[in-house]
Amino acid sequence: MTESSSRRRTAAARNPGTAPEPPAVLPGKATINDIARLSGVSKKTVSRVINNSPLVHPETREKVLALMKQYGYTPDPQARGLAFRRSFLIGLIYDNPTAQYIVNMQYGALDALRDSGYELVVHPCDSSREDYIDGVRRFVQQQKLHGVILIPRVSEDEQLATALREIGVRYVRIASVPLDAPASMLVTNDRQAGTEAANYLESLGHRTLGLITGPRRYRSTIERGGGFLDGLGERGIELPADYIFEGGYTFDSGVAGAEYLLAKSPRPTAIFACNDEMAAGVYKAAMRRGLAIPGDLSVVGYDDSPVAAQLWPALTTIHSPTRDIGRQAAQILLADEAAPAPLAPRTVTPQLLVRDSSQRPHP
Amino acid sequence: MTESSSRRRTAAARNPGTAPEPPAVLPGKATINDIARLSGVSKKTVSRVINNSPLVHPETREKVLALMKQYGYTPDPQARGLAFRRSFLIGLIYDNPTAQYIVNMQYGALDALRDSGYELVVHPCDSSREDYIDGVRRFVQQQKLHGVILIPRVSEDEQLATALREIGVRYVRIASVPLDAPASMLVTNDRQAGTEAANYLESLGHRTLGLITGPRRYRSTIERGGGFLDGLGERGIELPADYIFEGGYTFDSGVAGAEYLLAKSPRPTAIFACNDEMAAGVYKAAMRRGLAIPGDLSVVGYDDSPVAAQLWPALTTIHSPTRDIGRQAAQILLADEAAPAPLAPRTVTPQLLVRDSSQRPHP
DNA sequence: CTGAAAGCGCTTACAG
DNA sequence: CTGAAAGCGCTTACAG
Numbered sequence: 149m150t151e152s153s154s155r156r157r158t159a160a161a162r163n164p165g166t167a168p169e170p171p172a173v174l175p176g177k178a179t180i181n182d183i184a185r186l187s188g189v190s191k192k193t194v195s196r197v198i199n200n201s202p203l204v205h206p207e208t209r210e211k212v213l214a215l216m217k218q219y220g221y222t223p224d225p226q227a228r229g230l231a232f233r234r235s236f237l238i239g240l241i242y243d244n245p246t247a248q249y250i251v252n253m254q255y256g257a258l259d260a261l262r263d264s265g266y267e268l269v270v271h272p273c274d275s276s277r278e279d280y281i282d283g284v285r286r287f288v289q290q291q292k293l294h295g296v297i298l299i300p301r302v303s304e305d306e307q308l309a310t311a312l313r314e315i316g317v318r319y320v321r322i323a324s325v326p327l328d329a330p331a332s333m334l335v336t337n338d339r340q341a342g343t344e345a346a347n348y349l350e351s352l353g354h355r356t357l358g359l360i361t362g363p364r365r366y367r368s369t370i371e372r373g374g375g376f377l378d379g380l381g382e383r384g385i386e387l388p389a390d391y392i393f394e395g396g397y398t399f400d401s402g403v404a405g406a407e408y409l410l411a412k413s414p415r416p417t418a419i420f421a422c423n424d425e426m427a428a429g430v431y432k433a434a435m436r437r438g439l440a441i442p443g444d445l446s447v448v449g450y451d452d453s454p455v456a457a458q459l460w461p462a463l464t465t466i467h468s469p470t471r472d473i474g475r476q477a478a479q480i481l482l483a484d485e486a487a488p489a490p491l492a493p494r495t496v497t498p499q500l501l502v503r504d505s506s507q508r509p510h511p
Numbered sequence: 512m513t514e515s516s517s518r519r520r521t522a523a524a525r526n527p528g529t530a531p532e533p534p535a536v537l538p539g540k541a542t543i544n545d546i547a548r549l550s551g552v553s554k555k556t557v558s559r560v561i562n563n564s565p566l567v568h569p570e571t572r573e574k575v576l577a578l579m580k581q582y583g584y585t586p587d588p589q590a591r592g593l594a595f596r597r598s599f600l601i602g603l604i605y606d607n608p609t610a611q612y613i614v615n616m617q618y619g620a621l622d623a624l625r626d627s628g629y630e631l632v633v634h635p636c637d638s639s640r641e642d643y644i645d646g647v648r649r650f651v652q653q654q655k656l657h658g659v660i661l662i663p664r665v666s667e668d669e670q671l672a673t674a675l676r677e678i679g680v681r682y683v684r685i686a687s688v689p690l691d692a693p694a695s696m697l698v699t700n701d702r703q704a705g706t707e708a709a710n711y712l713e714s715l716g717h718r719t720l721g722l723i724t725g726p727r728r729y730r731s732t733i734e735r736g737g738g739f740l741d742g743l744g745e746r747g748i749e750l751p752a753d754y755i756f757e758g759g760y761t762f763d764s765g766v767a768g769a770e771y772l773l774a775k776s777p778r779p780t781a782i783f784a785c786n787d788e789m790a791a792g793v794y795k796a797a798m799r800r801g802l803a804i805p806g807d808l809s810v811v812g813y814d815d816s817p818v819a820a821q822l823w824p825a826l827t828t829i830h831s832p833t834r835d836i837g838r839q840a841a842q843i844l845l846a847d848e849a850a851p852a853p854l855a856p857r858t859v860t861p862q863l864l865v866r867d868s869s870q871r872p873h874p
Numbered sequence: 875c876t877g878a879a880a881g882c883g884c885t886t887a888c889a890g
Numbered sequence: 891c892t893g894a895a896a897g898c899g900c901t902t903a904c905a906g
Contacts, residue, residue, distance in 0.1 A: 177652070179883055190893045195885060203891055222653055226592040227883030230898045235589060237632075247817065251610040254633055267654060269600075269630045270617055289540070290585055291630060399821050428821035435823050454610065455818045458762050458791035460798050542899055553877045558901060566875055590899030593882045 178219040187215045198223050225265060229292065236266045238481055239296040241284060243275040246425075248453050249470055253299060256474020264482060266294065275302050281311050288317050295319060295481035297474070303327075304367050318485075320477045324371040326493045333493035334477050338368050341466045341498040342375025342420075343382075345448050348500055349418045350383045353508045354446065357387060358409035358416035360426050362397045372422045372450060391416060395426050402429020410437060410445075417509035418446035424453040427463055427505075446506040450498075461504035468498035541582040550578045561586050588628060592655065599629045601844055602659040604647060606638040609788075611816050612833055616662060619837020627845060629657065638665050644674050651680050658682060658844035660837070666690075667730050681848075683840045687734040689856045696856035697840050701731050704829045704861040705738025705783075706745075708811050711863055712781045713746045716871045717809065720750060721772035721779035723789050725760045735785045735813060754779060758789050765792020773800060773808070780872035781809035787816040790826055790868075809869040813861075824867035831861035 180198075184191040189208060196204045197212045204212075215221070229235040240257060242250060257268050271287050273280045288296060295318040302308055303321040309328060312319050321328050324338040349357060359376055362369035373392070380387055393408050395401035402421055409416055410433060421427035427449030431441060439445050441461055449456055449465035456463040473496055480494075543561075547554040552571060559567045560575045567575075578584070592598040603620060605613060620631050634650050636643045651659060658681040665671055666684040672691060675682050684691050687701035712720060722739055725732035736755070743750055756771050758764035765784055769792060772779055784790040790812030794804060802808050804824055812819055812828035819826040836859055843857075 181883080191884080192886095192893055193891090196892085199885085205891060208891080224593070224883050225654065226589050226598060227898090228885075229589040230587070230593055230883080230900085231885035233885095233898070237630075247610040247614040251613055255635060258633070258635065265653075267600075267632045267634075267650075269632055270621070271630075272618060272621065287630075290628075291588065425817075425821065428823075432823040453817075454788075455821050458788065458818050459822070460791075460795040544899080554900080555877055555902095556875090559876085562901085568875060571875080587899050590882090591901075593884085594899080594901035596882070596901095 177224075178221040180221075180223065182219065183212060183215050183221050186219075187212045222265070234292045234294055237269045237291055237293050238266055238478060239269050239271050239288060239291070239293045240299070241271045241273060241287075241296050241302055242299045243273055243280075243302050245299060245301075246423075246451065246453055249299070249451070252470035253297070253474040253477075256471035256476075257297060257478040258474075259471070260475045260478035260482065266478075266482065268478075269293070271296075273302065275305060275308075281305075281308055284308065285311055285315060288312065288315055293317055297477045297481070298322065300324070300368055301366055318481055320480045322473060322477060324368045327367075329489070330491060330493040331480075331489040334473060334480065335493045335495040336468060336473065337495055337497040338371035339375035339378070341450070341468075341500070342372040342377075342422075343379035344375075344500045345420050345450075345466060346376045346379025347383070348502070349420065349446065349448065349506070350380060350385060352418075352446065352506065354418040355385060355509075356414050356416045356418075357385070357391065358405075358412075358419040359387060359392045360395045360402060360405035360409070360419060360421040360430070361392065362395060362422045362426075364394060366397075369422060376420050395422070397423050397425060399425045399429045399432075402426030403433050404429075406430040406433035410434065410439065416445070418448070418506070420448045420450075422450050424449040424451045424456045424463060424465055427465070428455050428459060431459055431463075441505050442507040444510070446509070448500075448506055452501055456503070459505070464503045464506040465501055466498045467501040469496060472496070541584040543584075543586065545582065546575060546578050546584050549582075550575045585628070597655045597657055600632045600654055600656050601629055601841060602632050602634050602651060602654070602656045603662070604634045604636060604650075604659050604665055605662045606636055606643075606665050608662060608664075609786075609814065609816055612662075612814070615833035616660070616837040616840075619834035619839075620660060620841040621837075622834070623838045623841035623845065629841075629845065631841075632656070636665065638668060638671075644668075644671055647671060648674055648678060651675065651678055656680055660840045660844070661685065663687070663731055664729055681844055683843050685836060685840060687731045690730075692852070693854060693856040694843075694852040697836060697843070698856045698858040699831060699836065700858055700860040701734035702738035702741070704813070704831075704863070705735040705740075705785075706742035707738075707863045708783050708813075708829060709739045709742025710746070711865070712783065712809065712811065712869070713743060713748060715781075715809065715869065717779075717781040718748060718872075719777050719779045719781075720748070720754065721768075721775075721782040722750060722755045723758045723765060723768035723772070723782060723784040723793070724755065725758060725785045725789075727757060729760075732785060739783050758785070760786050760788060762788045762792045762795075765789030766796050767792070769793040769796035773797065773802065779808075781811070781869070783811045783813075785813050787812040787814045787819045787826060787828055790828065791818050791822060794822055805868050805870040807873070809872070811863075811869055815864055819866070822868070827866045827869040828864055829861045830864040832859060835859070 180191045180194050184194045194212055197209050225236045298321045303323045320332055320334055322334045324336050326333050326335050361373040393405035395405045419430050421430055427447055430447050434445050449463045452465045452467035456465045543554045543557050547557045557575055560572050588599045661684045666686045683695055685697045687699050689696050689698050724736040756768035758768045782793050784793055790810050793810050797804055797808050812826045815828045815830035819828045
């Protein structure tokens with residue numbers, strides 16, 4: 149009864165022997181001391197219950213759990229954090245990908261964090277700046293994060309991964325190739341998805357195709373475009389180098405790529421753009437030339453961003469289950485550290501989503 | 512020297528008299544005790560420096576500040592939080608607005624939080640659920656948030672605001688009308704922007720116009736659409752009720768609204784859609800009918816979402832400085848509580864952004 | 875202007 | 891299986 153917090157308590161709570169505890173909530177929020185006193189055990193035992201220690205008698209556990217529930221007790225994350233020397237926060241680190249991608253990732257991560265006591269802290273950064281890794285390091289150390297999720301393109305940066313390893317924080321890298329130990333990777337099989345796009349267009353009958361890639365320095369570019377070329381190759385179609393345009397994942401670069409490709413002879417009957425923004429640019433270029441989509445030109449994008457459904461005709465594209473990926477990433481960070489590491493990285497394969505921008509070419 | 516942390520320190524650090532302190536970092540992170548010991552004051556004085564107390568001798572302050580800098584010391588937010596009984600986290604609470612809107616808001620808020628020691632925690636929720644306020648309450652109380660930012664539509668919910676007031680957490684509501692005390696409001700003058708759209712279309716010469724609104728239950732709908740009607744009225748144009756369609760802020764509702772309006776006689780020569788998604792739907796309906804934009808139909812949207820620039824022709828729309836709004840919202844939450852409350856709410860007026868989807872009507 | 879003591883709500887290390 | 895003591899890194903309340 150010398151615990152300071154007991155001063156705030158009601159008389160009933162102070163004299164556990166006199167009357168049954170009222171189900172009413174305590175004034176102010178209950179603490180571990182309150183639960184300990186009410187259940188007649190030490191706070192260390194309550195702590196064991198909180199932390200799922202096996203070293204608690206089942207009956208004791210039940211009693212403590214019941215009281216915690218009755219009083220709506222949840223441990224204070226700050227106090228736990230101080231004692232644990234780490235917080236109950238997960239960081240999401242990214243450098244300016246699509247808004248929808250970020251948001252879906254956040255929803256997914258939060259799906260996994262719900263009711264876990266963990267929360268999500270967002271940290272956008274500019275990976276083109278020399279000192280961005282310092283910024284991430286400060287963020288992680290200052291907040292003593294429990295773990296971080298890295299999404300492309302920061303996920304592709306080995307220097308960042310090295311810095312995080314030095315700090316000793318756990319992380320998950322979401323990328324299109326296994327860049328790290330399986331336990332800290334979540335692979336999106338962009339190559340396979342690119343192949344699927346190729347197979348689909350070939351099966352429609354297209355033989356003259358164009359490809360608009362992303363910037364060469366991104367792994368996703370290599371995988372998406374490479375998979376597309378693989379797929380065509382397997383089906384006996386060789387895409388000449390001058391039917392490949394390196395875009396910048398922007399709308400304008402999509403316009404430029406399409407202008408270039410549509411001026412070629414023979415003109416491609418189908419274009420695969422490695423993201424939807426560039427595919428929207430292809431629409432613009434095609435329409436300006438009076439080419440009908442999909443009548444004169446089939447277009448396939450990548451990402452299934454909001455614009456894909458809002459273009460007319462609606463864009464055939466590759467759908468990546470981003471929310472699900474976010475959920476898995478957070479789950480990996482929450483998983484028991486003692487669990488055995490997986491032998492192979494978890495892998496997700498995006499799927500082709502056929503809409504209205506693709507059909508057989510003119511005979 | 513009986514502070515436990517001193518055990519970890521180097522001999523040099525333990526004997527401040529013997530040699531000048533090395534600029535080298537301490538093993539592990541420096542704590543308030545280290546800084547206190549090194550500067551020869553009590554940790555309470557260091558605490559005063561941290562908290563900008565005026566009750567510190569300038570020389571003392573300088574010395575402490577210098578040591579803090581030399582050792583890269585930053586106070587532990589968890590420890591401060593535990594002692595302060597609140598955290599250094601700002602919550603962003605929202606219910607499924609546009610991805611770009613959320614992301615811009617996050618960027619803006621983080622602009623303001625940079626180097627402040629505060630971080631941003633995101634909390635999407637589903638305001639159509641009965642118990643969503645409980646979820647927010649738990650989030651705020653559990654994390655002992657320093658403040659929260661509410662964006663539409665949760666910002667329009669009086670019950671939520673009441674619950675937050677009861678908890679005693681500060682909040683900023685971003686909404687199109689002043690729903691609360693000026694100190695906790697950030698108003699986007701959607702009405703004025705709607706009027707601007709009307710003035711613009713009238714000045715181009717349009718006399719037969721159509722309006723596609725959002726759901727009636729949103730304040731933004733009332734303001735955007737109302738402002739548009741105001742603007743037309745001021746210029747002597749009365750929009751008949753059957754030239755107004757209540758949409759749902761979705762692409763499909765935009766299609767439906769345009770199908771309806773374009774079937775009318777006389778056919779409107781211009782349509783104002785209260786968000787860009789619905790405007791994209793107008794494009795689809797117009798194109799299906801073989802109507803050229805802007806030749807046969809001018810279209811104005813609202814939001815300046817990514818799709819606006821990616822449509823063809825590029826969409827004339829209303830641009831709201833969302834990132835700036837996010838920055839201001841966070842600044843309000845960080846501002847000194849002792850500062851005098853503003854007499855009028857801060858107000859931001861979105862601006863018309865003319866692109867290629869609007870021109871004079873056919874003669 | 876400065877400091878010693880007690881406390882915030884938890885956990886670790888040790889003992890039984 | 892359980893607990894008393896000390897500690898995590900700060901601040902409050904009090905005293906001078």
